Amino acid sequence: MRHPPQRIKTTDVVEWDEGRERRVQDDLATEEPLEIRVGGAPLTITMRTPGDDFELAAGWLYAEGIVERGSDIVRISYGRAADGCTTGNVVEVDLRPERSVDIGAFQRHFVAASSCGICGRASIDSLRARGTRKPNDALRTTPECLTDLPGELRSVQRVFGRTGGLHAAGLFEADGTLVAAREDIGRHNAVDKVIGDALLHERLPLSERILLVSGRGGFEIVQKALVAGVPILASVSAPSSLAVQMARAGGLTLVGFLRDRRFVVYSHANRVAAA
Amino acid sequence: MRHPPQRIKTTDVVEWDEGRERRVQDDLATEEPLEIRVGGAPLTITMRTPGDDFELAAGWLYAEGIVERGSDIVRISYGRAADGCTTGNVVEVDLRPERSVDIGAFQRHFVAASSCGICGRASIDSLRARGTRKPNDALRTTPECLTDLPGELRSVQRVFGRTGGLHAAGLFEADGTLVAAREDIGRHNAVDKVIGDALLHERLPLSERILLVSGRGGFEIVQKALVAGVPILASVSAPSSLAVQMARAGGLTLVGFLRDRRFVVYSHANRVAAA
Numbered sequence: 001m002r003h004p005p006q007r008i009k010t011t012d013v014v015e016w017d018e019g020r021e022r023r024v025q026d027d028l029a030t031e032e033p034l035e036i037r038v039g040g041a042p043l044t045i046t047m048r049t050p051g052d053d054f055e056l057a058a059g060w061l062y063a064e065g066i067v068e069r070g071s072d073i074v075r076i077s078y079g080r081a082a083d084g085c086t087t088g089n090v091v092e093v094d095l096r097p098e099r100s101v102d103i104g105a106f107q108r109h110f111v112a113a114s115s116c117g118i119c120g121r122a123s124i125d126s127l128r129a130r131g132t133r134k135p136n137d138a139l140r141t142t143p144e145c146l147t148d149l150p151g152e153l154r155s156v157q158r159v160f161g162r163t164g165g166l167h168a169a170g171l172f173e174a175d176g177t178l179v180a181a182r183e184d185i186g187r188h189n190a191v192d193k194v195i196g197d198a199l200l201h202e203r204l205p206l207s208e209r210i211l212l213v214s215g216r217g218g219f220e221i222v223q224k225a226l227v228a229g230v231p232i233l234a235s236v237s238a239p240s241s242l243a244v245q246m247a248r249a250g251g252l253t254l255v256g257f258l259r260d261r262r263f264v265v266y267s268h269a270n271r272v273a274a275a
Numbered sequence: 276m277r278h279p280p281q282r283i284k285t286t287d288v289v290e291w292d293e294g295r296e297r298r299v300q301d302d303l304a305t306e307e308p309l310e311i312r313v314g315g316a317p318l319t320i321t322m323r324t325p326g327d328d329f330e331l332a333a334g335w336l337y338a339e340g341i342v343e344r345g346s347d348i349v350r351i352s353y354g355r356a357a358d359g360c361t362t363g364n365v366v367e368v369d370l371r372p373e374r375s376v377d378i379g380a381f382q383r384h385f386v387a388a389s390s391c392g393i394c395g396r397a398s399i400d401s402l403r404a405r406g407t408r409k410p411n412d413a414l415r416t417t418p419e420c421l422t423d424l425p426g427e428l429r430s431v432q433r434v435f436g437r438t439g440g441l442h443a444a445g446l447f448e449a450d451g452t453l454v455a456a457r458e459d460i461g462r463h464n465a466v467d468k469v470i471g472d473a474l475l476h477e478r479l480p481l482s483e484r485i486l487l488v489s490g491r492g493g494f495e496i497v498q499k500a501l502v503a504g505v506p507i508l509a510s511v512s513a514p515s516s517l518a519v520q521m522a523r524a525g526g527l528t529l530v531g532f533l534r535d536r537r538f539v540v541y542s543h544a545n546r547v548a549a550a
Contacts, residue, residue, distance in 0.1 A: 009516040014540040014547075016418045021549070026539060031494055031515030047494065047517070143291045164532070165491060165513025185493065185515055216440060218460065219306055219322065238440025240306030240460055241284040242322070257439070264301060265289040272289075274296070 059196025135231035136207035205229025334471025411482035480504025
């Protein structure tokens, strides 16, 4: 039996608080590399918090355009690291033969662009060229509903409560009902995990969902939301200029600074209607 | 004349605050890709906030082990994008001929590891193998001095004040005097910028400095601090398990949750001594 790495590691630290020093135990969010292999070939390594690794791998492959639906994946399992150990830090994915031909093209693009999937595979020219579906224009939510979402997400963040160090992504129905939530030390990983979960259960596109992320709304989060067909993306902090530009072009409702019963709508405000 | 991209972009948004909706102007932190080329060959693309691009390129090349001192770089300039335009989003670096031989090896490693520099180039096996110098064990600071640093850094964060969306990295003397500060939408970029500035002025290693970063203290920040010879690294939020592990192994004093006149020391607490 493989024992997966722990999400929390406890350690001895020195705490200093207004002149008082004491030795205490502190909980740390685990950060470990995960290598994602497809058909035996390593495609990427991402630093992540262990847990929901298969969802993370599936969500990443979906965001990169390597898979389009859950049935493209015939098998996901933990693999052996280079030293032969089964560490829980390698995920092996086998695709339907029809999908596997894309791998070579991905690797060539990967090299040519001098960039990588973790970082959004952002070449200056390909940024605008990437095609995404237009999100559902009929979805509506209310300001009151939006302002309730951060509290809902925080209430299920188990690891954050102990470590103070994790990002989270949550999927909600338009009435504010929480559907799925995942935590990770990386925002983009938390998003890949909730979208990967939906992929593996054949629940894509997410055309009836609101996606909430802790932290900033950068361009790569907007890109992942657009690929998954999410109509409303909200973050508790500031979006970047490129995130706003992509959201406007892609037809996505982008909400930022969603905290303290206040928020800012950066694009397609029509989906947020007063009750 | 090239006009560099702006750090702030202003846009029309809808603000919702406790039931009141109004149209306002909002400042966004600019996020644009920067391609770093060495000897004409593209090595990486990173999403960054424009400004201090040469420092960013120099700091990144240093963190990756491609340059060791400022004199390894014979020329840094803005280059042309693939479409022939000089956009300010391509930086061309020319190295001394002796250093240039490393480029091919870097690119081969880059491909082999299926990862990239922006993400820490973290292969499971190479993480622990990377050699770094032991930081200066004689440097001392005080708890009172440490708790003053976040306020100092925030006071010079010009773009953050307007956008709420930028990370910062600051270099301080042991008595709390601010030496350098840089902002970026990415924490790792802000660190590369302050270290790159020191590299270009031949002020490395930073054996008499405290490095403060906003946000989390992840492993890649610890790695960059160790490579630059920084003895004390502080962050305003939580470190990860791997960050603590690397700091302990590398002899670095790692401080976390530095805010509200409180902090936690995760490793080598001997450098923080009550006055």
